[in-house]
Amino acid sequence: MENKNVLLAVILSTAILIGWSFYFENPEEAQRKRAEIQGKTETQTNIQKPEAPQPSKANPAKSISRNEALKESDRVLIENKNLSGSISLRGALIDDIILKNYRETLDPNSKPIVLLSPKKYEQGYFVESGWATTKSDIKVPDNNSLWQIKEGKKLTPNSPITLEWNSREGLIFSKKIEIDDKYLFKITETVRNDKNRAVDLFHYGQITKNAKPTTENFYILHEGLIGVVDKNLKEETYSAVEKEKKTYNGKSGWFGITDKYWMSAIIPESGKSFKGEYSFTNNYKANFIISEPNTISPQKSAAGNIKIFIGAKEVYPIDSYAEKEKIDRFDLAIDWGWFYFITKPLFFVIDYIFKVVGNFGVAIIILTALVRSVFFPLSNYSFKSMAKMKVLQPEMLRIKELYKDDVRRTQQEIMALYKREKVNPLSGCLPILVQIPIFFAVYKMLFVTLEMRHAPFFGWIKDLSAADPTTIFNLFGLIPWEPPTFLMIGIWPILMGITMYLQQKLNPAPPDPIQAKIFAWFPFIITIMLASFPSGLVIYWTASNILTMAQQYYIMRKTTVKTV
Template identity: 40%
Template sequence: MDDQNKNLILATALSFIVILVWFVLFPPPEAQAPADAPVAQTDAGQGVTTPAPAATATTPTDIATDTETRQAALADAPRVPIATDRLSGSISLLGGRIDDLSLNDYRTTLDDDAPIVTMLSPVGSPDAYYALYGWAAGAGLDPSAVPGPNTEWALAEGDTLAVGSPVTLSWDNGAGLRFTRTIAVDQDYMFTIDQTVTNTGDAAASLAPYGILARHGVPSDAKNFFILHEGVVAMADGELTETDWDDIPDLDVDAREGVPAQRIENATNGWIGFTDHFWMATLIPDQATPTRLSTKYLPQTEIFQTETVLPTQTVAPGGEVTVQSRLFAGAKEWEAIREYQDQGVDRFIDSIDWGWFFFLTKPIFWLLHELNQIIGNMGVSIISLTLIIKAVLFPLAYKSYVSMAKMKELQPQMEKLKERAGDDRQKMQQGMMELYKKEKVNPAAGCLPILLQIPIFFSLYKVIFVTIELRHAPFFGPFQDLSAPDPTSLLNLFGLLPFDGPEPGSIMALVFIGILPLLLGISMWLQQKLNPAPTDPTQQMIFAWMPWVFMFMLGGFASGLVVYWIANNTITFTQQYLIMRSQGYKPDVFGNIKRSFARKAKSDGKG
């Protein structure tokens, strides 16, 4: 096999490996989230423990829908409304839990009347997910002297939590300690929680402030897709830790707690929480205070928990202590998260899953984001991004396409060498090397752009799949969500009829592919016609089928990625065609390339 074919096969194999791996979808586990399990106890160090809440009454079995179940759970305790332009929900006075939160700017589907996205839900509802704060009793202090997760708080100030209008909750233990909790929220997704304890008694009190995020079971909408991290995300002392849902139960059992757990002691510049595909809730303690960050799993109740435990505070008689912490709960919007990072949340932008090629995904996303800010259409922005990438790679591409043009011209001589060599591969190889040396052709030069395209393609796919800015981003016509597969199909006349095509991932969708995959196959086929054909018939057949195999393989990918590949193939074809013409060759996409006699005559001094 000649060097050119070896390199082409290598490049193709690498491309196939990458794409096939991406194409493997792991179906999410059928997790059943217990609706009424208690939050686990937390050993806060120095003899401090947080109390576990009592089990909540089981939701009646005659409630039919998730919505009704959630509404019943919300009615179990008095509540303080949350109302901002971007958030709606309520705070439960039972434990002072932030356990009812919806994102006003996002809907579950593209339908105008689709429900808005639910972020947090109370105990007793499906996929219970909530944040709670408190004080853990220190040495010499009875645990009943501090408010716990099931303490009934009173509303002391404010009636609705809104931007610029905080609310204050209070609780008095009747034995000299008075607790207040002031909760504020900004215009986006950040809550600020000020916890204050006032000692009116005669003895000093030791307490440790804590924050807890609890999730009852693996989320029912978890993607379980290898390219996307979902589960726990934490930052401590500049080091990012990501733990997938299925890895949390396999954590080492903590001897002090008897459950799978992972601790980061005395972390500064730290935060910890749960991340989903597009949403995230994160506990953010004071960045300069040494804090213990914990992840744990309670096997009996299937509760996942992240915690922040701050150092124990000693409140002298007549004294008062206030501790401030923050809670992010909302969409993983790049601009909002970057703003919080600028305000002091260390490396908060890394909560977005940039992947192994972060050095490519971050600048690619930034450029795509800026283009979209200017253009206002994400599909056009993707095409513009492709033009910029191709312009950057053009010097390398130029050399590659010149080399491939020369290789194409050598095809007749290569065929003659093959006929003379017969089955003698060594003779064939020697003849090819002599031919390359004589014509000053580098057979590997044509493969380098293909190899460079793999990490760029992977990075762009990561950006399109992971970032929320591509979610429900429209292009034109039927393409109203570039993060979803092509919705067109022969069954709906490629979007002309007013109904969707086959369900993505189904056999019908694989057979009746949309217009974007068809355009992709055609663009790959046209581009392939400009490349040197292998001399081996088997290789020729493989390369002949490749565009159509890719067409069906990528039919279920995000349509934004297919738009990129179509644009990339079209630009590549145009570049290669023009460069080959500039070198004196007249490409024929139907299989023949002829030497331009006029150019040749001129170069020989005859014209």
């Protein structure tokens, strides 16, 4: 009866939590709506804040290749240790970025990762920045304006470039573009006003992506539009933005579009209020526009600044930018998940071990041993209780047989037995419950960190972030047949299943025959479920099982119980 009450309490609690989140608005959403209402009722100025200029909505009659699109405008080359590409002089768009140190597949001769592409290409993906105005009689550059090179020939860490565009109506725009050794661009945009009257201009930045990724959706990983506004993470999927435009107002933060391993992001000038937006028309956009205009008097100049991240989501550079460039919570560009406080420290531990041993697979096994050692006292307590339970099993069966017609008396006698022998029947669950967050944190770390991508182990495991490529259904490659995905059950998942089965045999069998049958199938079910998981995670679980069995076997050998 007690178990039924506990089960009922768990079900009701879960229902309440789900119901609350479904029927009641969360605090962040409420705050967002209050901010929107406040924004609509502001009376400080009657100027309608302009949106960032939009790319042309007209799609080309025929899709053109990336190379053809690159040839449609003159360009300034970009080069550093990590990136190569170019900036289009039509629109001053950063629309050609290749990641030199990452390739599409394990083959070292495969193509490098192409991150940004020109807007006329079907997979166009580009970044722009500039000035917007509320006045129709003021001409500002858009993403079709032709810029001229004023200074520099090639953008490198040691040689910035300056571009210029003249409106021929009294305004001269220039961009000084700098790049570091990694993935950060800094753009200083200056406007000189030679008109005989003052002009108001709003500085903006925008990322545009023509198409969503063709890869599968990951339920544990965010891909899409991402940003931080006043220290609050703002994530939206491509599908959500297609349905509804999202707007935000803040004083600090950044906006971007992220894939699993790569990202582009725009960071507004520090200390200035802005309006950010995620939207979709013919393409996906993340942009910001500074809320207050730059008022430029006649014969005066004004400047706006923007930082742009374009590159790989490597942990150390991301953290360095967050700290040195003072970009609010930029480390959240990497989706560490709910267990952030566990996942990220685990990465630093395993990365340190890797630097010592030189193999991420070995580092995973050492990490497993460290985790097991941390939980050693708790596991010891659990295993001692489970060993006593196994020894007491014949006595429990005798009591059940003796009082089989009296359920109440049976429960009383069994509880008296537990109390007499100082056994807690629930203690075996505690270490498992405590270690579940660790397991998910390890899974998340292996799945999201770029450092694990294409990291080899030994033998057939060439990529710890991918599933074991072998399968029992073609005798691990001996039969020339490629089974469907759901039949890909490799050597490491099978080893994991075997260790789970052996570990199960060390535990006391459930007294209920139906439960015993369910538990008997459990290793087989888990093997099938985890066969498609990253092989690094399967190696972690297998190593954990082996260490657990060794500890459990040792304790069981030492445990004896004298029954009365």
